[in-house]
Amino acid sequence: MSDRFDAGFEDKATDVPVRHAGSRARVLKTLTGIFSAKPDKSAIRIRLAAWVFLAVYGIIAAKLIDFGLRPDPPQSIKRAAADAVAAARPDILDRNGEILATDVKVMSVFAEPRRIIDKDEAVELLTAVLPDVDARELRERLGSRKGFVWVKRAITPKQQQEVYRLGLPGVGFLAENKRVYPNGPVAAHVLGFASLDGIGMSGLEKYIDGQGLAELHGAGFNLTPENLTPITTSLDLKVTYAVRDELAKSIVKFKAKAGAAAILDVNTGEVVAMASLPDFDPNTPPDPRDLEYINRLSVDVYEMGSTFKAISVAMALDLGKVNLRSRIDARESIRYVHFTIHDFHATHRMLSVPEVFTYSSNIGAARMALMAGVEAHKAFLYKMGQLSRLRTELPESAEPLVPKNWGELNTMTIAFGQGLNVAPLQAMMAVGALANGGFLVTPTFLKRDEEDAKKDAPRVIKPETSESLRYLMRLNAEIGTAKIANIQGYFVGGKTGTADKIIHGHYSKDKVFTTFMAILPSDKPKYLFLTLLDEPQGLPETGGYHTAAYNAGSVAGKIIERTGPLLGLPPRPDLPTQPFPLLAKLGYAEANQPAKGGGEH
């Protein structure tokens, strides 16, 4: 094209006949030099043409550089939009591949204030179509000098049609990813939620961002849901739902303030189900500062009460201070300065170690901890992960409240679960280690197999101690305080815990925090169940008692009954004949006989 044009120009220049009569000879000479057709005069003409072309190309080059350096307006709109559009996030699946969180495409309305002609009219029309947009605030945003503002995120197709029909210049649509949680509040505390911009705000959503997703987005990678690998969690959706359902029913029944329940696979450390009530719907997340909705299992710390006795007994057994036939003096309450430790189910006699466990004797637990000594007690609890913050994939965690000056009195009270506040999930980890043969497996919310879990799980107690604890928990479910959760066919073992709550610096008598831990099956444990209720009330049918056996225990029983088949555990019609072979080898043949009687304890 340009060739032809240049040629034409040249033709024109040469064809024009020049007959000028100038006043000044030099001007005339130059002009004749330019327009003359004589070859000897053409040098000056060529030079001039060269200069003209040079100048033209110079201008073009300068302009190009100018364009290159100046950010042009349509480009910046696009970039602002790309920054503003919610980023794609990987799907979150449960252990069976059910969707817990996914992205869907939605349309959002945006505006370019600079291109809107009549802003007041635009505000009026837009608010007429989108009634939940605040007119004053929208006017303010449109009045700003920004190139790009959102009018409303995630509108319905009908609203999109209506906005489109308004035909406003400077108002457009963008497809965005919106995070949806199809199951609503089920597993909400584990999932957390993502903001409208696709940034994880809590729970696993935040964990995913921490794993490099945010960096990828920041670096400008165009990630779509198709090229992101889904995250498979350890949760089982159906089990989690069942746990939450039973928990919700019991909170209503016992008029409790709050409650939580979880199921932990003791061999892999996987949290199979977790529910903490009150909870929230991640589709409409609450204010994250509202403490009402925290995950009570991992973000709050509690005095776990008698469930801690399992740890104390395990310590005494593991350190060889007692064996299963030892007798502990529980005749008198322990007096220490002006504190008195007494038993809830007082027996006033010598108790064997299994009796200390089944009667849930505070005195017995305190005496056993004293046998080990303060330092050994501290070291053991540290080894069991009870004195340091437990870190899982969930970004929210709580530091245990450890007494600053840890004396004999602290050791005695901590032995029966008062005076040391830990996150319930942390206590589950320890009891899981007592049950699974002695490996401290860190809980996880992602799918994991046993080999992976045991690879870096330290052995914290001997296998015999673990088996003794399983025997004690089984005994407790047969004749002790955990009878209510002894579901036939699952060989359940359990331990109750009732801690008096501290109100205004004093232990309250009528406000309690009850916990229940159950392992099943006790001979070859697979799952650990935890339920806890905050301030449950006594009911007429429980005889007005508000201790764990009546409330947290009954919830645990219901949960076990309902989720056992879901977890793939077949109920066994007969009791196992030789559930505790190691104990039998050590000479405790009675451990393999089903316990009878025991009366009302």
Add this chain to the structure above:
Amino acid sequence: MVRILNILAIAALIGSAIYAYTIKYDTIFHAETIVKLQHEIKREQDTIGMLRAEWAHLTRPERIQALADKFLDLQVVALNQIVRADSLPGKAPRVDAIGRKLEALGLGEPTNTPGSGSIIDPAASSTPAR
């Protein structure tokens, strides 16, 4: 001769030009088809994502339980209703119930069909032949 060659050359030129343009337009057409298909794929993928989310929402346990409570006349499964396959009773020996019944009625003996019956049971021959 030269003229024929010229004509051939021109024809070849036109031919190759037409061919080149055909390829060019084909390429453009295919490129556009690809873009269109890509958009369609994207749209389908988005729809699949949306439907998956919807499916998950509609099959959430909470809803299924409410529906089951409302429309199904079933009880919650009890643990003693679950047994292992090998604890089921073994298969009973094959019994010919009809044969036993016949035997009990005294009809176990071979029947005397007309024609052959006369050989087995002479009494049957008393029926008048037709």
